[in-house]
Amino acid sequence: MAHGTRGWRTAAAVLAAAGLLVLGLETPGASAADEPRIDLKVLVVDNGDSPVEAIAAQLKSEGIPYTTVNLNDSGRPTIDAAFLSDTVDGTPRAKYQGVVLPNEAPFGTSSAEQTALDAYETTYGIPQVDAYTWAHPEVGLDYAAYSGALDGHEADVTADGKAGYFGYLDGPLTFEDNSSSVQESYGFVATPRTGFTSYVDTAVPGGTGRGSLVGEYAHDGRRELVLTFAYNQYQEQFRVLARGIVEWLTQGVHLGQARNYFSVHVDDVFAPDDRWDTELNCTPGDYDCAAGDGSTATPIRMTAADAVYAAQWEQEHGFTLDLAFNAGLGEDWKSENGGTDALTDQLLADKADFRWINHTYSHEFLGCVQDLTTVPWSCAKNADGTTQYMSQADISAEIASNYDWALANGLPVERDELVTGEHSGLKTLPQQPDDNPNLAGALAANGITWTASDHSRESTQRAVGDALTVPRYPMNVYYNTGTKAEMADEYNWIYTSTADGGSGACENNPDSTCLAAPLDTATGYDDYIVPQEAATDLGHAISNDPLPHYAHQSNLAEDRVLYPVLDQVLTDYQALFADNTPLENLRESAIGTELQNRAAWQTAVTNGDVEAYRIGTTVTVNAPTGTQIPLTAPEGTTKQLPLGTAAFGTPYAGERSAWTTPELTQTALTLNLPA
Template structure:
């Protein structure tokens, strides 16, 4: 029998009383506590806790952070953890995240308070990164386990993990190994202590043995539940991104504010037009502004009907839809130069229903300042008084309206409120144009534009431009001026190598550039061997980060060598290998992405302003939010709102947005999920010593980008 000292027992009794448990004479309904839908995150400043906090923040799940490194932090005691509301005991937090299984000094009353709180209200605890030891339900690694690097390892979700919190995964959890020179992952692999109630959810083979050790598992003891994680990670690493959803699902029981999806949308710019080709001798693009006027001979790249057929076949095979941003003048010019013939446009128009379409302006004109291209780099033209000369409101409006009319005449299924300007022009671009063209907003209003694309690399925050809201897009490092793999590699070498190696020197000037090369790539093999894996990992990282922002490439990348497809296949095939069928890639159009980002911003503002409250009592969840605020919730499948099934099925849960009219929203959980938190358990654990200092390799402290 487990013994508790008299002092500990008295402490337990005092804590249970302080935690607000009702007397045994209370009405039965009063015994069901209220649990607020908020997570307590106790941080030591390490990357693992920071990663979990980032996951909560991105999803829109509220949390309170206690920073153990701050002297002015609140004390974690009974009053901090629980109280009484309207005569009913209230648990202020539905889950607790700790840096390890016990980050407090030996005998800490704060750990005793947390243990008693978790027992009393059946509150789960996540040990973000802890040493494998008996206090966490695992053998010390020296007893047949392992402590060390697991860079490049392939962990597996166990049967219990697949039937439990990690059921959205297909089974394999690969660990990154982006650099042979930098440690990126460190883990303690061990097996459960004999007799411990420990269920491994994610395991990896112990080096040198056939046995497998736990990386993530659930430890039940003394009326408490802990998710024990024995590998270190940061918020960007793929292994964490794969497991983050399950960690949150486990700690919240699948019921929490906020939601998460895996998004991937790809815009193809300049459709119907042609893109100028990179000149491998001049290291610039004749016909474009990076070459001095008159230097070189333009050699345009343009899709063919066969490229359209390939695109439609590819879409069918991948069950994915591309967004084509088109310039109608490209077809008009083609017909004028070829006796009225344009086989590409004919094929695209015939297949128009297979794609989504976005207005990309008629001629792809630059819509910011008037460009002076007599110098490289170009500069804004100025008037006699030195002021910037701007493209006019009329010129901008004509570019938008004429292209819309052309698209309607061709029968393209357009959404008139979406717009991608050529090169995202009209918006600010540094260093030449630090502000938006003042004529842009009025021209957008003239054409009822509500959603305007921006470049995430230079304008990442969603913002208003007149009547429009921006949707920032990720540029993929598949260049607009390359239709062949060798051209792509040559330009990539020039950009990302040193001046001594014949490159641009951008990495010498800006060491923070993440795609720098130690030496030029082989033009025959560099695309497949280096660029494709790097770009795949970067894009897949965005997909796994609950980030809906689209990526963009150009029509040239679907022509000639069709260099975009290996990267797109890498993302989609890689995703399919990782995720179960219940967690498909979400492929939204531009305006839907804009709305998602807009709702998130409003939801975050409401949370940060303290204007949202949510709690659960048994099988009922109540959310209160300001009038006209869209509320986002994740709940078990089968949950109802006002008698109707709520949300959309995703990753084994139901989630979505619902409007608030300023009155309480009441969700009813399915019967199997309706059991409320438990009552008092066996009392608090005796305080245990802190875990040994855990190893954090440099690649976790300072994220190793995929290209290094």
């Protein structure tokens, strides 16, 4: 069978009892017809270098159980036969389905530990990933035709790669080159020798022909995936190849799953947004802007034509936007403009084209009562010194009134989803270190299960009473800008030094970098901001990260500045990935459920409550009752039912994957792999 038992049979024939005795198995002389048990867990031997840690991060992200042996820990376990294998109920057991090493021989070529590991891999057909090594004959390569920086170089998946575990990739990938003054990736480009199959190669820089960067070296009854370039978990070249590395390591059968995700929330729909003032370098209408209440500023608001364009853009790109709406502010706009509103009419006419999220009726601040007499603002206090908060009744009215308006107008809104204005009600540091104590009750009273939070404040999901948060990435496309020139001007204010006329905020923030010079406001948005933001968003999308991004309705108005970013993300994605690997465009509730399932699964794995193994073509998983189990398996895999079987999971990236559980009368989950 094609998923790991072949090596067991071969080793049994070649090594016979001697090999089994080396591994300390209790059943020497097992026949070639016997199938070992291979546990669905990975062994990671970590020396602290970024390539190993990148692969470990991918395993964790997918939900694949793994054991780490830290080479820098003097108290680490010894890698020997007892550590790697044993027997269970008389069946030989391989404790790990794959091994990740820093290089081909981190223990030393002739050391006892390396010998034990080599024998284990040979006996059970266990694949090994060499996370980063140099090109030399011992890994099946000629000495490097080129060694040096790979920044900006283009690499391709070979025909063998596309026919195998890298078949989810379509076009070439380019190594990151974010700075001309910093070397971002180093590698060795070399010609394969006999037994080596290249999966990713590149033209030899400054030379002729092509050389391997990723490939499989089959030798001495073992298989190694050899990577000859350095990387970390955040670099695009690794993110693009990570899936293939893991699928090769596990031979496409493993706990956990990975998909690529991209969802975009558009806040403040129906409402107008205040506009950045390029002279004052602030937003009139904001409490900290010297211009006062901003009554003379022209707000930014979509038109009916903008709504038509949004629906057409979606159809052309096969992508659905999530519109977070404030009906009360739309009604206010209508009453102030003769009782009619072409925007509302158009959006309601096209309501089925979008997903809709309750953003509260009037976008009120749902946290503490804000004292705006100081800059920054503070929470107002009661006479006894306690914090004044918006009441549960007022919070509930904001949620309920918006939902009732949606029902009255036939919007396809889901009751359990919410985005509060400015994510208010949740803790807001430094002024409000705790959630509004009245928020949880209001959420429960309105059936809210999922409420959005700001990833820049809180990066992980957490409970708010019975509800759970869904962190969202703020996009660097500002709510108070409708034109490209305004965007570039505000960007300059934030990201240039005081000497260059900026705020200097970038100089005082260790997580920020100042621009070398201010952007040209006529070209800076398209030439600089769009590529930067698109690269950031694409990085999230290809990192098995389901979190949504958010912008504002103002960004769909006037110059429609959001679309160039979305166009770039989608174009770059389609150039990289095959049609069988689409972007998953989930709504808030589905994202919340994904996060909830991941957290519960990780807890079960961490607590040692998961047992999973493969014997021949049968996969068995035991997990706590009710736990959703993530699994990935080849096409043709079926799930065992109490009576008969059913196709397992849904197709993605050439395999099938799903969250699933045993059926009601079953105590374990069983999959049948294709022969």
